[in-house]
Amino acid sequence: MNSTRPIGIFDSGYGGLTVFKSIAALLPQYDYVYLGDNGRAPYGNRSFETVHEYTLECVEWFFSMGCPLVILACNTASAKALRNIQQLDLPRTAPDKRVLGVIRPTAEVIGNYTKTNSVGVLGTKGTINSGSYEIEIHKFFPQVKVHSLACPMWVPLVEYGEYQSSGADYFIQKYLDALLSKDSSIDTILLACTHYPLLMDKICKYLPEGIKVVAQGDIVANSLADYLHRHTEIAQLISQTGHTSFHTTDDTADFDAQGSIFFGREIKSRNEHFF
Numbered sequence: 001m002n003s004t005r006p007i008g009i010f011d012s013g014y015g016g017l018t019v020f021k022s023i024a025a026l027l028p029q030y031d032y033v034y035l036g037d038n039g040r041a042p043y044g045n046r047s048f049e050t051v052h053e054y055t056l057e058c059v060e061w062f063f064s065m066g067c068p069l070v071i072l073a074c075n076t077a078s079a080k081a082l083r084n085i086q087q088l089d090l091p092r093t094a095p096d097k098r099v100l101g102v103i104r105p106t107a108e109v110i111g112n113y114t115k116t117n118s119v120g121v122l123g124t125k126g127t128i129n130s131g132s133y134e135i136e137i138h139k140f141f142p143q144v145k146v147h148s149l150a151c152p153m154w155v156p157l158v159e160y161g162e163y164q165s166s167g168a169d170y171f172i173q174k175y176l177d178a179l180l181s182k183d184s185s186i187d188t189i190l191l192a193c194t195h196y197p198l199l200m201d202k203i204c205k206y207l208p209e210g211i212k213v214v215a216q217g218d219i220v221a222n223s224l225a226d227y228l229h230r231h232t233e234i235a236q237l238i239s240q241t242g243h244t245s246f247h248t249t250d251d252t253a254d255f256d257a258q259g260s261i262f263f264g265r266e267i268k269s270r271n272e273h274f275f
Contacts, residue, residue, distance in 0.1 A: 006031035008062035015194030016073030017262035022217030039249035044124030105223030111141030123192035
């Protein structure tokens with residue numbers, strides 16, 4: 001057990017570092033532990049049962065590290081595992097802990113970006129097939145039409161370092177054209193995968209002028225700040241020394257090289273084996 005009580009930030013790999021980057025910039029005073037489950041990534045095509053199993057194991061690891069609060073900075077884990085963890089697992093095993101995701105805070109604000117009430121959502125197959133964004137957005141903005149599309153090639157492009165290559169353009173334009181063909185009035189596109197911000201320049205290149213592209217980092221960071229302001233009983237449990245540690249379930253050298261790109265500065269990770 002650590003002497004500190006950090007906020008846990010979880011992703012199946014590197015992508016959650018784009019969210020963590022925004023959180024750390026807005027709330028630098030807190031301690032953080034980041035874990036990428038690279039050894040079992042990707043999560044996108046795995047079953048609900050498998051994603052829940054893997055995510056819960058990682059959440060329990062965070063608890064062993066002293067974390068009173070864990071953020072699932074992963075859309076697939078948020079879509080396929082969060083509800084069961086919150087409603088079934090925590091009341092039974094850790095009622096004093098909290099686990100939050102990235103879908104609900106995004107759904108709470110995305111409708112504010114659109115003037116045509118037509119939003120496109122791009123994500124992994126697992127996130128899109130779950131229907132989570134349609135369900136959550138309609139709770140807050142019932143008038144907004146949501147058009148979702150899975151982009152199975154985008155995560156590999158990012159993780160293999162090809163996201164800036166000319167070969168990436170074909171797949172980026174292909175999925176954007178497919179999304180816009182669903183509804184010509186789409187004026188806002190949500191990047192519902194934390195890898196996708198690295199593709200932002202190319203995405204904007206192939207979109208008509210006037211379409212907003214929304215990444216989740218700042219949205220989740222602002223939502224977390226509001227949560228801690230409203231839930232002082234949780235905020236008071238978190239240590240504040242500004243310390244951060246990075247962990248991966250796979251090769252640390254690869255994680256450090258790739259993760260530094262996502263996080264925007266050099267990182268050094270430790271390997272974890274708990275499964």
